[in-house]
Amino acid sequence: MRRLLVTLLVLAAVAAAIGLYLIRPDPLPDDALAGLVGDAARGERMFWAAGCSSCHAAAEAKDDAKLVLTGGQRFPSPFGTFVAPNISNDPDHGIGGWSDLDLANAMLRGVSPHGTHYYPVFPYVSYAGAELQDVVDLRAFLATLPADPTPSASHEVGFPFSIRLGLGGWKLLFGGDGSPVVTGDLTEEETRGRYLAEVLGHCGECHTPRNALGAMERGRWLAGGPVPAGKGSFPNITPAKLDWSEADIVEYLTSGFTPDYDSAGGHMALVVQNTAKLPQEDRAAIAAYLKKVPPAE
Template sequence: MALKRRIIWLAAGLGGLAMAAWILLAPQPLSQDAMAGLTGDPVRGEQVFWAAGCAGCHADFDAKGDEKLILRGGQRFASPFGTFVAPNISPHPQAGIGSWSALDLANAMKRGVSPEGEHYYPAFPYASYARADLQDIADLHAFLMTLPPDPTPSQPHEVGFPFNIRAALGGWKLLFLTDDWVVTGDLTEQEARGRYLVEALGHCGECHTPRNALGGMQLNLWLAGAPSPDGKGRIPNITPGALDWSQADIVEYLTSGFTPDYDSAGGHMALVVQNTAHLPESDRAAIAAYLKRVPPVAERP
């Protein structure tokens, strides 16, 4: 009888632990009224679209002009965890996100949660978008719904075991998902705007900051450069410890893609410049001012 009671208590304890783990690891969407009172403005949303770099991943890599507004997805992003494929985020009601509400978009961007209540992989940079303003997301949603719908189906990610177990992403989020600012202190209004563009919408840290073994950004080495996720080359250190460009140099680079040495942006950075070139010069200047406030990290071998 005593053995039976112990077995019952053990089973109950394991059940309780399983329930606690399920709660901790479950997706945590925003409240249903999170977007209450917010009306999206598609004109403002276009600026959010370029600042957030949506076309850089979700349009064709070689898209030009208005083709950048056809967000059929399909670009492939290799990483140590597998290859991720950008999905269709055009307003097509079946193939894209045409049926999404502004709240659905906010949950995806700030919490990494799909409308079906599943975890997204952090290849979608919600670890940065978590800092985005809800009004900006409402505006972005309004703009996205004005774009051409495309019927191209999204392709599945190529991710093997154990990284294909999405429930484990709840643990990843517990460790690494935060809406705290990386650079704190007494920033000017211009520097604060630059911080928002770099740390939130522009998600610059996703590429320029090294990651630990679990894929979390090492915030103590913020923007200090990192190996390219595809294993080819290195993404540069853009802290003042390595980047000696003037603020005017940075603004020019984000406008034209030309460096002070008359080199030019290549690869995916060329797409980033195509996005930042759409921003007002005041925003590019704000990014430059912020980068000068980032704690310097010496160039690493």
């Protein structure tokens, strides 16, 4: 009996060790960015495509204040309320002390410079498909923005979701590997649109329904779903519901006006402020991509 007990304890310890290994933070290799040099001018385009200011600027920020990434916006969900952190150039309370690799690990792997998991409210599941050069360029642009000393507020997340180590298990089940959702024979423009919409623009994070554990249901890509805060819903933007022409979509991403003379509201108004700063060909690429998304009711 004693031998059996010792054997079971050993097996349990081995299983625990394997489990901890599997759910550990998994950063990029130290040499992942070797030879890459950031271009701040190109990084500005990445900044608007990725929508950084929509979440990380102060809630009521306008004009140049949208470039002060002080954080503080609150995002309620069934798992708790998440608060956008300060990602300004402040070395103590922002990301002024981050390296290019730190940003790449955060965006592509959901791992902090301290080696802990980020919550997937930060859309690293989508960003996992980002080109490393784009991340380096984005870091170069972020370094040109103002520093703000406002400390980041803590998330308001209760047990068991407050145990970040458990996020490693979530990542094993649902973490992004960078593979595209819409596949097939795409034109160069449609492929560019897929990258902008699926990866940098992370459209699926709002417009795709989620399962009970908060993971996107990729089989119902962009089919819409309830707002995590519990009020309202995100619209279905697949061809099953979105019957706008490509020109209509481009106009909406430029001015926020719909073909019915309505206008973008809520957080989507902030998204349009970002897409309006992209080159016309990028908005056209997104429109072309949306026409290739499989219809989903």
